[in-house]
Amino acid sequence: MKIIVTDFDNKEHQLDAIEGWRVMEIIRDHGLPIKAECGGACCCATCHVYVEDEWLDKIPVARDDELDMLDEAVDVEDSSRLSCQLIMSAALDGLRVKLAPTG
Numbered sequence: 002m003k004i005i006v007t008d009f010d011n012k013e014h015q016l017d018a019i020e021g022w023r024v025m026e027i028i029r030d031h032g033l034p035i036k037a038e039c040g041g042a043c044c045c046a047t048c049h050v051y052v053e054d055e056w057l058d059k060i061p062v063a064r065d066d067e068l069d070m071l072d073e074a075v076d077v078e079d080s081s082r083l084s085c086q087l088i089m090s091a092a093l094d095g096l097r098v099k100l101a102p103t104g
């Protein structure tokens with residue numbers, strides 16, 4: 002299973018992904034620059050990513066607490082998600098996201 006992450010220099014990284022892990026954890030454990038200050042508790046918005054268009058209708062919809070937290074994020078787009086709230090599964094194999102500014 003893999004995810005593809007575009008970094009701040011527009012460089013793509015193919016990362017091995019493990020079922021059940023948070024997308025944020027996968028990005029962080031591969032050493033890409035994601036702050037994820039709250040460690041995945043949905044209370045910091047520093048794991049903000051943009052989900053590529055073709056994946057938007059394939060990922061689970063955001064819960065209210067994620068949407069509330071995204072309100073605090075910077076440069077929020079329609080494709081914005083908190084990567085700690087995306088749990089890796091076979092359905093997300095090949096997911097493409099782009100790191101978002103976190104202020």
Ligand code: FES
Nearest residue numbers: 041045046048085
């Ligand atoms: Fe803090 Fe995702 S790591 S909201």
